[in-house]
Amino acid sequence: MKGKILEFKDQSRSGIISGDDGNRYNFEIKEWKSAALPKAGNKVDFSVSGECAEAIYAEPLVAGGASKKIAAALLAFFLGAFGAHKFYLGYTKQGVIMLLVFLFGFILLGLPSIIIGIIAFIEFILYLVKSDEEFELTYVVGRKPWF
Incomplete structure (x- = not known):
């Protein structure tokens, strides 16, 4: 049923x-x-x-997860340190955290900014490795903000 x-x-x-x-x-x-x-x-x-x-x-989700997955992955790769992929997926709080840590990280010799860049790159890889359905269930439906 x-x-x-x-x-x-x-x-x-x-x-x-x-x-x-x-x-x-x-x-x-x-x-x-x-x-x-x-x-x-x-x-x-x-x-x-x-x-x-x-x-x-x-039930399986409607088509569209693939386009959201690719867009999120590209944003994570090119603008990930600014939290662009987080904003795109609807995680405003996490996007603001990434943006502020990146911007204010330069005060501490850039180390926090490098760490945020690494986190964004890891998320880029994770987005690409997951299947379309798994991405949709994890990040869109499941609302998992980190990794």
Whole structure:
């Protein structure tokens, strides 16, 4: 059956799915079969056992992750020390941190600026190595801001 996650509580590691049949089903994290943690709004495919959802899989994401992945990787390579790739992916706080550390790093003989440049290069490599779906799940849906 297909449905949508209405709620997921990190504390109890459980949530509620609204099935396409109009019913609601409870689920535990042990039934989650996808890489990224469940999040409200995720579309899912699952089996039903009474009032509980089992064997829950996140539905594949729509195309577009590849273009976001390539753009983020290019920004990380060319403007990564300024945090451009972070701003592009919606991580404003992390982008500001990278920008300020890079700019004020020159006061400390450039060492912080070099470190930020290395971090940006590592993220460039990680973006390229991940598959389109894995990139989308990790950085867009999963909202993982660092590495």
